[in-house]
Amino acid sequence: MATPAAVMKLYGWAISPFVSRALLALEEAGVDYELVPMSPQAGDHRRPEHLARNPFAMVPVLEDGDLTLFESRAIARHVLRKHRPELLGAGAGGSLERAAMVDVWLEVEAHQLSPPAVAIVVECFAAPLLGRERDQTVVDENVEKLRKVLEVYEARLGECSAGTSPATSSASPTSAPSPSCTASWPPSTPPPWSRRSRASAPGGRASPRAPRPRRWRSSYRSARPDCWSTLPNNRIDA
Amino acid sequence: MATPAAVMKLYGWAISPFVSRALLALEEAGVDYELVPMSPQAGDHRRPEHLARNPFAMVPVLEDGDLTLFESRAIARHVLRKHRPELLGAGAGGSLERAAMVDVWLEVEAHQLSPPAVAIVVECFAAPLLGRERDQTVVDENVEKLRKVLEVYEARLGECSAGTSPATSSASPTSAPSPSCTASWPPSTPPPWSRRSRASAPGGRASPRAPRPRRWRSSYRSARPDCWSTLPNNRIDA
Numbered sequence: 001m002a003t004p005a006a007v008m009k010l011y012g013w014a015i016s017p018f019v020s021r022a023l024l025a026l027e028e029a030g031v032d033y034e035l036v037p038m039s040p041q042a043g044d045h046r047r048p049e050h051l052a053r054n055p056f057a058m059v060p061v062l063e064d065g066d067l068t069l070f071e072s073r074a075i076a077r078h079v080l081r082k083h084r085p086e087l088l089g090a091g092a093g094g095s096l097e098r099a100a101m102v103d104v105w106l107e108v109e110a111h112q113l114s115p116p117a118v119a120i121v122v123e124c125f126a127a128p129l130l131g132r133e134r135d136q137t138v139v140d141e142n143v144e145k146l147r148k149v150l151e152v153y154e155a156r157l158g159e160c161s162a163g164t165s166p167a168t169s170s171a172s173p174t175s176a177p178s179p180s181c182t183a184s185w186p187p188s189t190p191p192p193w194s195r196r197s198r199a200s201a202p203g204g205r206a207s208p209r210a211p212r213p214r215r216w217r218s219s220y221r222s223a224r225p226d227c228w229s230t231l232p233n234n235r236i237d238a
Numbered sequence: 239m240a241t242p243a244a245v246m247k248l249y250g251w252a253i254s255p256f257v258s259r260a261l262l263a264l265e266e267a268g269v270d271y272e273l274v275p276m277s278p279q280a281g282d283h284r285r286p287e288h289l290a291r292n293p294f295a296m297v298p299v300l301e302d303g304d305l306t307l308f309e310s311r312a313i314a315r316h317v318l319r320k321h322r323p324e325l326l327g328a329g330a331g332g333s334l335e336r337a338a339m340v341d342v343w344l345e346v347e348a349h350q351l352s353p354p355a356v357a358i359v360v361e362c363f364a365a366p367l368l369g370r371e372r373d374q375t376v377v378d379e380n381v382e383k384l385r386k387v388l389e390v391y392e393a394r395l396g397e398c399s400a401g402t403s404p405a406t407s408s409a410s411p412t413s414a415p416s417p418s419c420t421a422s423w424p425p426s427t428p429p430p431w432s433r434r435s436r437a438s439a440p441g442g443r444a445s446p447r448a449p450r451p452r453r454w455r456s457s458y459r460s461a462r463p464d465c466w467s468t469l470p471n472n473r474i475d476a
Contacts, residue, residue, distance in 0.1 A: 055390045055393065055394075056346075056350060056387075056390065067335050067338060069338055069339075069342055070342060071341075071342050071345035071346060071349065073341075073345050074338065074341035074342040074344070074345045077338070077341050078334070078337075078338040078341065081334060081337065081338075082334055096316070096319060096320055097305050099316075099319065100305060100307055100312065100315070100316040100319075101307075103309075103311075103312035103315050103316065104307055104308060104309050104312040106312070107309035107311050107312045108294075108309060110348065110349075111309065111348075112294060149294075152293045152294065155293065156293075
């Protein structure tokens with residue numbers, strides 16, 4: 001009788017957007033996994049047993065049998081390569097061209113989209129929790145950067161909406177910069193980076209709720225773009 | 239008679255570390271390519287024809303037949319996946335485990351090694367060229383961050399030097415943060431981030447030399463580490 005495969009273990013705290021990225025990939029892959037909770041307040045990430053998993057003292061860490069991985073994007077790639085390779089442009093129906101286009105947009109997320117998004121989240125969520133005032137100048141600068149990046153995304157989405165089939169998604173599971181922030185967003189309130197929001201929230205304090213991983217799956221599956229890897233190249237007319 | 243494959247075209251200026259990363263992958267792959275020179279001073283990257291290649295107005299851009307790619311790490315992945323897949327832990331002899339470990343260390347380069355290295359380069363090279371003083375506090379902070387990252391690399395290299403074969407490299411071609419800075423380094427002078435270097439270079443001005451891509455190939459092949467993907471996991475004892 002074959003030995004059943006060990007369930008993957010993910011170490012970390014789900015409120016972390018980096019852990020969320022890994023959770024999202026696990027959910028998208030539809031595999032069984034165990035989230036091993038850790039406490040940043042208790043310094044769990046600095047204990048020897050965790051440093052043996054990740055020498056940079058960060059979360060998440062994935063254990064998949066004998067394999068121990070860190071860096072959330074590498075974890076997401078591994079999970080998808082193993083269980084949903086088509087989402088990386090590989091496997092059946094994949095090609096060098098599709099894989100390359102997925103890579104391009106994963107890199108865009110990492111180096112164009114994520115930095116301003118993280119800066120906004122830090123100012124709007126972390127700063128008040130750390131007892132300092134939000135620096136609105138930093139927020140405004142990064143909202144402007146994010147706006148320009150999203151304009152490119154918008155053009156890209158508009159370009160591919162006409163000519164692609166709704167068959168596959170691709171870069172979305174690993175490209176969410178901060179799913180924990182959007183998944184728990186109260187839709188009836190203004191976003192916390194707006195000046196109006198600051199005025200309506202005395203002291204600038206936010207109450208980030210823990211993400212609900214099981215909800216991502218359905219919301220992502222209905223919202224995910226289908227076009228990152230389906231066009232032959234990424235030309236966008238200026 | 240078969241049509242010969244079109245030579246890949248790489249757009250950009252070779253002094254850019256991002257262009258250097260793509261050049262390094264092309265050299266490592268041993269393929270023919272054409273470097274199409276552009277001028278940042280002339281604003282070539284903001285012209286419509288380049289925005290059609292990369293909407294973020296950045297270099298490098300790779301044209302490979304009908305495929306147009308940007309983001310240097312995505313370009314490097316594509317070149318290696320196409321011509322040297324074993325360097326990404328794939329192809330003959332590859333495995334999910336090897337590919338995952340390559341991904342981990344590529345992400346470590348992108349998010350742990352590169353940011354402090356770039357910050358140091360900006361202060362030591364770009365700041366004087368932009369007519370402002372180097373901020374030594376920023377340099378010192380990032381040298382300390384870089385030191386900690388390199389300690390992890392050192393431990394990793396020490397761990398794998400005993401038990402691995404010198405058969406393959408992997409993450410090195412895409413993980414060089416700023417090859418143009420190291421490839422052209424005068425070995426007899428102190429590094430520019432040291433205080434002594436600042437004192438010995440009045441005005442803090444540096445004279446960065448253009449990289450010499452053809453030299454990278456031999457220097458990288460002799461120096462590249464063999465161990466990023468050859469261990470079953472990345473445990474490092476704390």
